[in-house]
Amino acid sequence: MKLWAGRFSKEIDKKTNDFNSSISFDSRMYHEDIEGSIAHAQMLGECGIISIGESMAIVKGLEGIVRDIDSGKLEIDPNAEDIHTFIEGELTMRLGQTGKRLHTARSRNDQVALDIRLYLKKEIVEIKKQVKELITVLCNKAEKYSNTVMPGYTHLQRAQPITFGHHLMAYSEMLLRDIDRLDCAYRHMDELPLGCGALATTTYPIDRSTTASLLGFSRVCKNSLDGVSDRDFCMELASALSIIMVHLSRFSEEIIMWCSWEFKFVELDDAFSTGSSIMPQKKNPDIAELVRGKSGRVFGDLMTLLTVMKGIALAYNKDMQEDKEAIFDAVDTVKMCLTAFTPMVDTMKVLPDNMRKAAAKGFINATDCADYLVKKGMPFRDAYKATGTLVALCIEKDTTLEELPLAEYKKVCDAFDKGVYSAISLENCVNGRKTIGGPASGNVKVQAKRVKKLLEEL
Ligand code: ARG
Numbered sequence: 001m002k003l004w005a006g007r008f009s010k011e012i013d014k015k016t017n018d019f020n021s022s023i024s025f026d027s028r029m030y031h032e033d034i035e036g037s038i039a040h041a042q043m044l045g046e047c048g049i050i051s052i053g054e055s056m057a058i059v060k061g062l063e064g065i066v067r068d069i070d071s072g073k074l075e076i077d078p079n080a081e082d083i084h085t086f087i088e089g090e091l092t093m094r095l096g097q098t099g100k101r102l103h104t105a106r107s108r109n110d111q112v113a114l115d116i117r118l119y120l121k122k123e124i125v126e127i128k129k130q131v132k133e134l135i136t137v138l139c140n141k142a143e144k145y146s147n148t149v150m151p152g153y154t155h156l157q158r159a160q161p162i163t164f165g166h167h168l169m170a171y172s173e174m175l176l177r178d179i180d181r182l183d184c185a186y187r188h189m190d191e192l193p194l195g196c197g198a199l200a201t202t203t204y205p206i207d208r209s210t211t212a213s214l215l216g217f218s219r220v221c222k223n224s225l226d227g228v229s230d231r232d233f234c235m236e237l238a239s240a241l242s243i244i245m246v247h248l249s250r251f252s253e254e255i256i257m258w259c260s261w262e263f264k265f266v267e268l269d270d271a272f273s274t275g276s277s278i279m280p281q282k283k284n285p286d287i288a289e290l291v292r293g294k295s296g297r298v299f300g301d302l303m304t305l306l307t308v309m310k311g312i313a314l315a316y317n318k319d320m321q322e323d324k325e326a327i328f329d330a331v332d333t334v335k336m337c338l339t340a341f342t343p344m345v346d347t348m349k350v351l352p353d354n355m356r357k358a359a360a361k362g363f364i365n366a367t368d369c370a371d372y373l374v375k376k377g378m379p380f381r382d383a384y385k386a387t388g389t390l391v392a393l394c395i396e397k398d399t400t401l402e403e404l405p406l407a408e409y410k411k412v413c414d415a416f417d418k419g420v421y422s423a424i425s426l427e428n429c430v431n432g433r434k435t436i437g438g439p440a441s442g443n444v445k446v447q448a449k450r451v452k453k454l455l456e457e458l
Contacts (some may be wrong), residue, residue: 003081003085003088007427010239014094014270014280015185016045017079017081018233020081020318021079021081021082022075022078022081022082022083022189022321022324023077023078023079023081023082023083023086023326024078025324025325026082026083026084026112026115027076027083027086027116027323028119028328028394029083029115029116029118029119030069030076030083030087031066032114032115032118032119032122033083033084033087033115034062034063034065034066035118035215036111036114036115036118036194036215037087037088037091037102037111038058038062038063038107038214039063039194039211039214039215040060040102040106040194040211041055041059041102042055042059042210042214043206043207043211043214044101044104044105045190045203046207047204047206047210048205048208049104049105049204049206049260050101050104053099054098057098057361058091058095058098058099058102060100061091061094061098062087062091062119065087065090065091065094066344067351071245073451074090076301081141082108082112083115083287084108084112084311085087085108085110085117085141085203087166088103088201088394090191092213093343094128098385100109100384104196104198104204104230105202105204105206106197106202107196107197107198107199107228108191108194108196108199108229109196109197109199109316110194110195110197110227111127111194113193113194113196113227113228113230114192114193114215114325115192116231116324116327117189117190117191117193117216117217117233117238118191118215118236120185120233120237120331121186121190121247123331123335124182124185124237124432127182127241127244127331127335127338128179128182128183128458130335130338130342130388131175131178131179131244131252131338131446132179132304132455133140133176133335133338133342133458134175134338134341134342134345135455136173136452136455137171137175137239137345137347138168138169138171138175138308139169139172139449139451140448140449141165141168141345141346141350142164142168142169142172142444142447142448143165143167143444143445143448143449144165144350145163145164145168145350145352145440146163146165146166146441146442146444146445147165148163148165148350148352148355148356149161149162149163149164149266149352149355149359149426149427149430150162150163150164150167150265150355150356150358150359151362151364152167152356152364155412156361157437158358158359158361158363158364158369159364160364160365160429161364161365161426161429161430161439162430162439162445163360163430163439163440163441164265164350164352164355164386164440165314165323165441165444165445165448166443166444166445167224167438169444169447169448169451170350172245172268172448174247175244175247176451176454177243178240178244178247178423179428181236181239181240181243181422182237182240183242184236184240185233185236185237185391187232188218188232188233188236188286189216189217189237189311190218191216191217191221191227191452192208192211192217192219192220192221193209193211193221193227193228194208194211194215194231195211195220195224195226195227196221196228197224198223198228198229198315198316199224199228199314199315200224200225200227201228201317207355208220219321224315225314225315227317228315228316229312229314229315229316229317231305231308231309231320231323232300234305234323234326235302235305235306235309237267237327237331238298238302238305238327238330239299239302239333240257240301241304241333241334242299242301242330243333244293244309245291245295245298245299245333245334245337246295247289248292248295248337248338248341249292249295251288251341251345252288252289252291252292252341253288253292255268255285255288255344255345256285256288256289256292257346259273259283259285264351264354264356265350265351265354265358266348266349266350266351267283267348267351268283268285268288268344268347269348269349270283270346271347272287272340272343272344272347272348273285273287275326276285284420285424287340287341287344287423288341288344289339290340291337291340294337294343295332296371297329297330297333298329298330298333298334301326301329302326302330304322304326305323308320308322308326309323319373324399330400338369356426359363359426360402360426361400362410363391363394363400364429365386365389365402365424365425365426365427365429366388366401368386368393368400368428368429368432369387369390369420369423369424370383370384371383371387371423372416372419372420372423372424373386373415373416376415377415378413378415386412386413388404389412390404390408390412392411393408393412402421402424402425403422406418406420407408
């Protein structure tokens with residue numbers, strides 16, 4: 001029997017019921033639905049809208065239901081319209097008339113708006129924890145490899161020497177911004193929609209701030225139409241999650257390259273890589289590839305939410321039922337990716353010698369060679385040209401700037417003396433870049449320490 005049976009003369013068509021029902025995906029919110037109903041019933045009792053006895057009976061009944069679902073004693077009916085209907089129906093079955101009083105001064109529209117907020121607030125706390133774990137792993141690794149010279153790239157061409165620690169700490173910055181975005185989405189969803197009713201609140205003397213404080217919301221929604229039809233917080237969360245996936249995906253792409261025989265900068269632990277069914281020599285970075293691939297799902301979820309919301313008139317419309325599968329999928333995917341990604345990074349073996357070898361080729365100290373002349377008084381453009389000539393000469397002679405004899409330097413520009421070799425040593429090139437944000441090993445250590453301290457406050 002449907003909730004709206006009074007107005008209708010027929011039961012709903014079976015296939016239409018399946019189409020209309022959201023129980024298959026909203027049942028995961030049963031804890032939040034019951035939590036919300038308990039607070040609502042307490043408030044109704046305190047405000048004298050229902051009797052204290054009724055309020056207490058409802059709370060007890062709901063506590064019994066949550067216990068029974070948790071223990072598996074009560075199964076959620078897959079044919080119910082949604083989780084809200086199922087729980088109210090079960091309560092009424094257990095309490096009779098009293099159960100029917102729970103929905104006083106409430107609509108499923110403000111109820112569902114509440115449940116999603118409660119559910120996502122908890123998920124944000126979880127995801128934040130996972131992101132923080134990844135940042136900690138990065139900081140520890142960065143400290144360990146603060147002296148490890150590697151080539152920095154632009155256009156995927158060797159550009160200037162950096163340290164591996166510096167490279168890792170770049171991701172830590174991205175992830176710190178991700179945490180900030182998660183916090184922002186959390187702040188926006190930290191508003192109680194209950195009391196907005198179907199769209200225009202209620203004439204009962206409810207006390208919304210009581211319900212808000214019972215449920216841990218810092219404030220109540222100020223406009224009832226907005227309260228029931230706002231899903232900005234889902235879009236915001238999906239967009240914060242999408243950006244996290246962009247970061248994980250870029251990192252994955254680098255790890256995939258670094259694992260290749262061409263780079264060999266890192267080796268993944270056996271526990272976090274896979275073999276081939278036919279090629280015995282293969283060790284594949286499947287986890288990193290999957291994370292890169294799964295970013296597409298999360299971006300898709302964001303697009304779903306934006307598209308669902310963009311054309312619906314105020315206030316609630318059934319289109320909005322589509323919000324849940326999208327945001328749940330985005331949340332599940334990001335959590336799953338982080339669960340696999342963090343230990344993969346933590347256990348990967350870094351191969352500093354190969355990084356150093358790659359850094360020794362490709363003239364990544366050419367800028368420093370030019371800067372050496374500038375420090376001797378030459379204008380940068382002239383120094384740049386002289387160094388270009390030297391690089392061309394090295395390529396012709398199949399040698400490097402480090403190995404080129406001083407006599408050759410002097411032929412190009414008399415200002416060179418043997419000090420140039422120390423100026424272009426990769427260690428000096430890196431450690432000379434100690435301005436704020438630079439790759440010098442001292443910087444990396446300070447930065448990693450600072451971030452770890454910051455994490456304690458986030
Ligand atoms: N199952 C619905 C949803 O997920 C909530 C119920 C509101 N439905 C309604 N027809 N007013 O959005």
